[in-house]
Amino acid sequence: MILPTLRQLQFLVALGETGSFSRAAEACHVTQPTLSAGIKELEDLFGVALAERESRGATLTHAGEIAVARASALLADAHALVQAVTSAGALFSGPFHLGAIPTIAPFVLPQIVGQLTRRYPDLKLYLTEDRTHRLIDQLRARTLDAAFIALPWEAPGIEVMTLFDDEFLLAAPASHPLSRKNGLSPEDLQGEDVLLLEDGHCLRDHAVSVCRLKAGAGREQVAATSLGTLVNMVAGGLGVSLIPRLAADNGLTLGPDVAVRSFVTPIIGRQVGIAWKSGSPREAEARKLGELVRERLRPDGSAMA
Amino acid sequence: MILPTLRQLQFLVALGETGSFSRAAEACHVTQPTLSAGIKELEDLFGVALAERESRGATLTHAGEIAVARASALLADAHALVQAVTSAGALFSGPFHLGAIPTIAPFVLPQIVGQLTRRYPDLKLYLTEDRTHRLIDQLRARTLDAAFIALPWEAPGIEVMTLFDDEFLLAAPASHPLSRKNGLSPEDLQGEDVLLLEDGHCLRDHAVSVCRLKAGAGREQVAATSLGTLVNMVAGGLGVSLIPRLAADNGLTLGPDVAVRSFVTPIIGRQVGIAWKSGSPREAEARKLGELVRERLRPDGSAMA
DNA sequence: TACGATAAATCGGAATTATCAATTTTCTTT
């Protein structure tokens, strides 16, 4: 079925409102012949006369009245459509799927979720916690819109915005000699039992690579499943560990038996970044999220234990 | 506010249904670049990405989903509009204001109203009974769509379709000599008391003109307000009269005291016609009404008393 | 009746827009 043009319907509504071809044309910012032609096309399309032409303007026929009524509604709906879709495209409107790796999630997400949902009432925020490669897969599958990950990480087709450096700190039992040593340096780790997260956590890989720890150098048979248990193991005297400052500054419970110390020359073991699929329509929001995290979580050293 | 084109919305819906620019283009009978351009325009208009382009087709964004949902509804409404207006323009749909003069109305309208409302359930028929010049005024003011009138009648800007000749019959008391006279002719009216309708009825003027009755020849102080009372006056012996065959054949109650006879050479006093305003969008229906009356009321002489 | 005045229809040309065929780019898959 051939449909009328919305423009033609606007002409018709204007004609109904003004009762005159000329004034309707003026209202529509077209010339009178243009509007006349538009109305004629409608009449041809419907096979009905919509208006009676008189010497003093025009009046609608019965069919014209019906057409105007429906056209008005249709145009209102069209406006509403534009409105709805435009606002649906506003930042942080509708569902947003956000991921984060386990060594970042508990320390970053609580800091921003509240502010985000408060500021954007239309936002439906879905959170996912998983390991980096799984998050990347989900970004590619568009199951996730953005994810907080630790860098460096290679991922083709994924774009990353680096947010801040996340320094490694030493966590040692309070009674341990390293808790009091001046001028702490990576070499001091040699010979120590360095506890790490279990395999699969990128934090482990980053720690290993930045400190040039040899595989098997530490007590490899002992591995923690989370930063919390890792700290507990340190508190229990099983060894020392490296924990990211992000965690130490943002709610990782340490307890009195664990000392956390920074190295003389900061060990930049990893960066925190936010990642999204290249070309994702949500890129703008991902970047905005990045800005937000930078503001809220930029490390300033004041929180050092 | 700039509105999208219905065509663009069709593109979008097709894209949502097919999940592919190419297949959507095929469904819309355009080439893929055309459809791509259409979608791009929508995205520019809304300021949102509506679809994510992938190697295997495209999937809608959240805003795209919303847009498709609303677009579908809008297109459905547009179709309904075309449907509604087209059927509103069908013959005898919606309100139709029909008039008739008093000497026609009781004998014509009952014959056609039933059939009309039965055949066209969407018809809202409004009937008006008034004198010719009032009806003509109402036609001009578009208060009436059509009217049955008696001809001849001059009316600029009004078109008339002649339906049939309406012969004048003599109505006389059963005891009156003219009730039995052979070869009845107009001259036999000379010297008789010819009763007529009161002034203002066109039937009176037609009777006067066709029979060349002199004003004041009859008993002018006696005049009837309707054909029914006119017949009653004849039955009461006040004089003779001329009544249209249309009335005699279609329900005018005569009674046993009144004889109705036709003239040897039929006196065509008037024609019955249907009139409408020149250029009225209802002309087709008026003509159709005329056809209907011709079929139902063509005089055939069989009903002569 | 004749004469403006007003309003809508008609006409012809110019500018815009829509559409297509061909090509390129970008991914994915082999």
Added chain:
DNA sequence: AAAGAAAATTGATAATTCCGATTTATCGTA
């Protein structure tokens, strides 16, 4: 690396929209 598939881009052409000027019709007025 090559092939294949899908969408974007390009450039030319066809269609349409739109306007200005003119014509037609009707009403009110002299």
